[in-house]
Amino acid sequence: MKMSTKGRYSVTALYELALHYGEGPVALKCVAQSQGLSENYLEQLMVPLRRAGLVKSIRGAQGGYMLGREPREITIGAIITTVEGPIAVVDCLLAEAGAEDQPCERACACVTRGIWEKVCDSISEVLDSITLQTLMDNDGSRKHVGCGR
Structure with a gap:
């Protein structure tokens, strides 16, 4: 499983907030500059984060x-x-989570399914x-820097 830029940028942006x-409120431009992220991409990411109540605009x-x-x-998981x-390392677990239409035909007889479920759960x-x-408590190297508007 490889985390996409959506996940990484979202965690980084909310860390800055x-x-x-x-x-x-903090201007998105400030978040982008402080964390070295694309402001345009952050704007797109804020939509689902706002809908989920994780951020306010x-x-x-x-x-x-x-x-x-x-x-x-x-939590980082919520972000x-x-x-x-849903977090899934194989497609058949996405189907179970409702992210895909077709469940795996071999799910009942799959020898490795339990392994992938444990990995996802972990x-x-x-x-x-x-x-x-x-994150803030563990990051002693980061100094709080004010952001000019």
């Missing part, structure tokens, strides 16, 4: 984005599944155990 939690000259919940309440969909368990607050 977490660093500014409680300070009001504020319009206007002093507008921008802010977390929809406290950093300790937003990734919001933009990527990945989900790790991602769901890490919050944005965890």
